[in-house]
Amino acid sequence: MGTTKPIVVLLFIIALTFTVTATTALPEGGTGYDDAVELDIGQEYNREEIVGEKEEFFYIDGIKPGQMVKFEGYFTPLEHDHCSLRLKMHNEDRRELGFEIMDQSFTKVWLPNSDQDSYTYYITIYNRYCSVEMENLEITLEDKFDAGSDTDAGDNPDEALEIEEGSYTGWLSGDSGTDEVDMYSIQVEEGEELSTELIPDSDAGYHIRYYNEDRSQVASTSSDNPGAITRLSYRSDRDQEMYIEIEEHHYNELAEYEFEVTRETPEAAELTVETLNTEGNVILLSEELDNGFKELELDHRDADTWSTTVEVVPGGEYMLEFESVTGFESPELSEMERYVNLGPGESKTIQGTYVQTGEEVEEEVEDEIETVTEEEGLLEMVANILGIENPLLLILVPAAILFVIIVVIILIIGLFIKMMTSKNKED
Numbered sequence: 001m002g003t004t005k006p007i008v009v010l011l012f013i014i015a016l017t018f019t020v021t022a023t024t025a026l027p028e029g030g031t032g033y034d035d036a037v038e039l040d041i042g043q044e045y046n047r048e049e050i051v052g053e054k055e056e057f058f059y060i061d062g063i064k065p066g067q068m069v070k071f072e073g074y075f076t077p078l079e080h081d082h083c084s085l086r087l088k089m090h091n092e093d094r095r096e097l098g099f100e101i102m103d104q105s106f107t108k109v110w111l112p113n114s115d116q117d118s119y120t121y122y123i124t125i126y127n128r129y130c131s132v133e134m135e136n137l138e139i140t141l142e143d144k145f146d147a148g149s150d151t152d153a154g155d156n157p158d159e160a161l162e163i164e165e166g167s168y169t170g171w172l173s174g175d176s177g178t179d180e181v182d183m184y185s186i187q188v189e190e191g192e193e194l195s196t197e198l199i200p201d202s203d204a205g206y207h208i209r210y211y212n213e214d215r216s217q218v219a220s221t222s223s224d225n226p227g228a229i230t231r232l233s234y235r236s237d238r239d240q241e242m243y244i245e246i247e248e249h250h251y252n253e254l255a256e257y258e259f260e261v262t263r264e265t266p267e268a269a270e271l272t273v274e275t276l277n278t279e280g281n282v283i284l285l286s287e288e289l290d291n292g293f294k295e296l297e298l299d300h301r302d303a304d305t306w307s308t309t310v311e312v313v314p315g316g317e318y319m320l321e322f323e324s325v326t327g328f329e330s331p332e333l334s335e336m337e338r339y340v341n342l343g344p345g346e347s348k349t350i351q352g353t354y355v356q357t358g359e360e361v362e363e364e365v366e367d368e369i370e371t372v373t374e375e376e377g378l379l380e381m382v383a384n385i386l387g388i389e390n391p392l393l394l395i396l397v398p399a400a401i402l403f404v405i406i407v408v409i410i411l412i413i414g415l416f417i418k419m420m421t422s423k424n425k426e427d
């Protein structure tokens, strides 16, 4: 029993010491930004009376990008129920960042982006209408870092956070901060499909956007509704570093999101085309491009039967088109599918016959056009050399001259015959 009493006293002293260091009196703040008083992170502050209408300036320092600042506390009106406390936060440029405490029990949060390496915030406190008692004012920091890093993913490609395939979590501030965009960078190879699946942990809605190495946007999508899972895929046409941008579009409270990033090379699909009785080119066209068809394969045959196999990645709907050798008439396709659906890894063979009609008509038309083309070509050439605008003059002018010469010759012969006849009569 003799040793129990000193131990209890010692424990009491330790507990008292702990209590004293855990809560401390809120010091009197400065009168402006220049003499603001520093508050310690993690320290609980109390003050028996905050006297009405006197603004006090404090500051906190050393907040990293992606660290959430949390204000908690409680105040009691001392005179009547209409008293209110105003606690506001300002950035280093002394711009007010946004919140004002009116409820007696309060919790406010703020999440900065990665524009700066470290942040200082000013805090101003004053009350309105009457004095209040401040209890347990505490400012703490919570890490809301992105993708397993120790920072916030930046807003642009230069500040993007480098990631690899995998599952991650990230944070965006909504209205409670400046962390409105998180951008990640990932290396992809030619032909790989980059996929992102984003699962909100709240009712927030998101935009996902992809940018290529030139920082051109190549794909984008948005949540159908707040809280919806959102997916985006894009097949890279080259080896490059791509950027994934995630942005909240239904602004909400500060919220966490999960996302999974994968890179996969789709299996090739194989299409074999067999045709009979045709002479020309079979072209396989992709229908999946926005700005028209992409020609995937062009082959030519002049035998009776023909077969070719095309490998396409990643599959989809394709169209077959026929182009005849002469180019004058496009024969109808017969007994052949025009549209082919190919899933990744799928193999398909299609057969058909082209009915090629009108070959004779085609040849006649061709001959006629060639003849006309030759004559016109010669006349135009001579007319050009002589500087005559209308090539028809080259025919009309010589014809007129010839006509005049013939008439003159006929007249001379007529005159000669008449003269000879008159002379004979005289003799």
Ligand SMILES: [Ca+2]
Binding pocket: 066, 145, 146, 152, 153, 170, 171, 172, 179, 181, 182
């Ligand atoms: Ca973030």
Ligand SMILES: [Ca+2]
Binding pocket: 113, 114, 152, 153, 154, 155, 179, 180, 181, 182, 183
């Ligand atoms: Ca960010």
